[in-house]
Amino acid sequence: MKNIVLIGMPACGKSTIGYWLSKKINFPVLDADKYLEEKENRVISDIFSNEGEEHFRELETKYLKELSEKEGTIISTGGGAVKKKENIDILKKTGIVVFLDRTIDAISKENHKNRPLLQNPDNLQKLYDERIKLYRRYADIIIKNDDSIDVIVERIITSLKGKIL
Numbered sequence: 001m002k003n004i005v006l007i008g009m010p011a012c013g014k015s016t017i018g019y020w021l022s023k024k025i026n027f028p029v030l031d032a033d034k035y036l037e038e039k040e041n042r043v044i045s046d047i048f049s050n051e052g053e054e055h056f057r058e059l060e061t062k063y064l065k066e067l068s069e070k071e072g073t074i075i076s077t078g079g080g081a082v083k084k085k086e087n088i089d090i091l092k093k094t095g096i097v098v099f100l101d102r103t104i105d106a107i108s109k110e111n112h113k114n115r116p117l118l119q120n121p122d123n124l125q126k127l128y129d130e131r132i133k134l135y136r137r138y139a140d141i142i143i144k145n146d147d148s149i150d151v152i153v154e155r156i157i158t159s160l161k162g163k164i165l
């Protein structure tokens with residue numbers, strides 16, 4: 001059974017929707033950021049401020065490789081997983097990639113205190129402009145996150161029917 005890999009901007013809903021999708025279809029869910037933090041026994045913001053983003057990206061690739069070895073699992077990735085094509089190539093071998101497409105306006109209204117790259121609010125637009133084409137390019141399925149969580153979960157299930165469900 002293939003994995004379901006959620007990609008998208010920070011605060012687009014990957015963790016929340018991954019969790020509720022998992023309840024609904026009975027697949028386990030793993031959050032790549034949490035997995036990395038547990039394996040490293042540190043929080044991501046600490047890795048960013050001490051060793052820098054490049055080191056974090058190396059760790060991210062290492063743990064995405066481990067996660068890609070799972071089967072029938074929902075994997076919520078970090079918002080920057082698309083920065084390296086290598087990450088996506090790895091994830092696509094065993095998974096179907098779902099891009100959660102949420103507007104920058106909706107994202108900007110969330111609380112970003114635990115998102116190191118969004119401490120400067122101007123960075124949200126910059127990240128979006130850099131990444132939107134990558135999320136679209138790498139997605140097998142694009143789901144607009146513009147309704148309640150329940151509706152979005154149903155949209156994902158409908159779009160996966162006949163593919164992996």
Ligand SMILES: Nc1ncnc2c1ncn2[C@@H]1O[C@H](COP(=O)(O)OP(=O)(O)OP(=O)(O)O)[C@@H](O)[C@H]1O
Nearest residue numbers: 009010011012013014015016017079110147148149
């Ligand atoms: N459709 C929605 N309706 C209401 N709230 C939403 C919706 N989608 C996301 N949210 C809210 O937006 C916030 C950010 O969502 P979440 O933490 O799941 O994003 P994420 O993509 O996992 O972010 P990160 O990349 O930082 O891990 C949460 O408080 C979540 O409840």
Ligand SMILES: O=C(O)C1=C[C@@H](O)[C@@H](O)[C@H](O)C1
Nearest residue numbers: 010033044078079080116117
């Ligand atoms: O958008 C990003 O580049 C990031 C998003 C988070 O999920 C974490 O993976 C980390 O803070 C980097």
Ligand SMILES: [Mg+2]
Nearest residue numbers: 014015033076
């Ligand atoms: Mg998350």
